[in-house]
Amino acid sequence: MVDLSVNMFGIDFKNPVFAASGTAGYGIELVHYIDLEKIGALITKGVSPKPKSGNPQPRIIETPSGILNSIGLQNIGVKRLIDEVLPELEKYDTSVIVNIFGDDIDGYINVAGAFLNEDRVDALEVNLSCPNVKEGGIAFGRDPKISAEITSAVVEASQKPVIAKLTPNVTDIAPIAKAVEEAGAAAVSVVNTLLGMAVDVETRRPYFKNVTAGLSGPAIRPVALRFVWETARAVKIPVIGIGGITSGKDALEFIMAGAAAVQVGSANLVDPGVISNVIDEIEDYCTKNGISDLKEIRGIIKEEI
Numbered sequence: 201m202v203d204l205s206v207n208m209f210g211i212d213f214k215n216p217v218f219a220a221s222g223t224a225g226y227g228i229e230l231v232h233y234i235d236l237e238k239i240g241a242l243i244t245k246g247v248s249p250k251p252k253s254g255n256p257q258p259r260i261i262e263t264p265s266g267i268l269n270s271i272g273l274q275n276i277g278v279k280r281l282i283d284e285v286l287p288e289l290e291k292y293d294t295s296v297i298v299n300i301f302g303d304d305i306d307g308y309i310n311v312a313g314a315f316l317n318e319d320r321v322d323a324l325e326v327n328l329s330c331p332n333v334k335e336g337g338i339a340f341g342r343d344p345k346i347s348a349e350i351t352s353a354v355v356e357a358s359q360k361p362v363i364a365k366l367t368p369n370v371t372d373i374a375p376i377a378k379a380v381e382e383a384g385a386a387a388v389s390v391v392n393t394l395l396g397m398a399v400d401v402e403t404r405r406p407y408f409k410n411v412t413a414g415l416s417g418p419a420i421r422p423v424a425l426r427f428v429w430e431t432a433r434a435v436k437i438p439v440i441g442i443g444g445i446t447s448g449k450d451a452l453e454f455i456m457a458g459a460a461a462v463q464v465g466s467a468n469l470v471d472p473g474v475i476s477n478v479i480d481e482i483e484d485y486c487t488k489n490g491i492s493d494l495k496e497i498r499g500i501i502k503e504e505i
């Protein structure tokens with residue numbers, strides 16, 4: 201028997217394969233395609249203190265190897281998530297992590313505080329890739345000091361395990377990972393989307409109103425894997441690997457690089473049943489290779505230079 205369970209920050213997850221924020225709706229949508237109770241954890245679409253209508257169309261385009269999105273963090277707001285979504289998720293024996301963000305530090309505190317008495321929520325994942333309007337739209341997460349400030353404020357306001365979700369749009373991720381670890385993060389999610397852009401040569405205009413957009417999917421996997429390896433060497437808290445995972449083999453690469461768990465994102469948009477396959481493929485690999493616990497391979501290449 202292969203034991204795929206993973207304990208992180210005091211929570212037992214059935215397996216290390218989670219649904220990445222924004223790619224599986226609020227979770228309830230996935231029920232039509234997948235056994236929600238099979239996945240390690242569901243991470244809901246990011247919510248802010250107030251609902252957001254997001255960016256104008258187009259919001260997603262395909263590139264030859266991944267997708268560019270400029271959703272603009274559209275969401276139903278924290279109140280509706282608590283009133284409408286959590287009672288639905290209550291029906292399933294699945295770990296729930298809520299992804300949150302704010303326009304400023306008070307916004308993060310406000311949304312985090314709303315979960316103080318929500319026992320259905322196992323942890324909060326803090327999206328640090330949001331634009332810091334005051335600083336000209338540069339993501340909060342590019343600054344270790346602000347990342348740490350937001351993390352400790354959310355820990356205090358929510359009293360929940362806090363997973364800091366890091367942006368890959370930095371030269372060096374290690375100081376940011378260390379800063380959030382010191383600020384009380386229970387884990388780090390690595391990574392969010394990479395900044396990219398696309399131009400429509402017919403109109404001679406950028407496709408997206410904001411010009412740049414977030415690149416995700418198989419195109420970013422090698423870069424994300426490198427960030428996970430660098431982060432796992434820098435911190436002691438668990439690293440949750442994200443970026444272009446579409447198969448069990450992809451997930452195993454992240455686990456061998458030091459990830460305690462992984463998230464499947466864009467692949468859900470292609471096949472909403474993919475997470476189930478990823479779990480089965482990891483299990484098959486372990487059976488074939490005589491691995492009874494993922495601990496045996498987790499981080500096995502972490503120290504290699």
Ligand SMILES: Cc1cc2nc3c(=O)[nH]c(=O)nc-3n(C[C@H](O)[C@H](O)[C@H](O)COP(=O)(O)O)c2cc1C
Pocket residue numbers: 220221222223245246247267269271273299326327365391392393415416417418420442443444445463464465466467
């Ligand atoms: C359509 C879409 C919406 C997303 N929304 C969020 C979000 O609300 N919060 C967040 O932290 N990340 C969000 N992400 C980022 C993903 O959770 C993930 O970090 C990223 O897509 C990289 O993983 P992937 O290559 O497997 O998609 C979104 C990604 C996509 C494609």
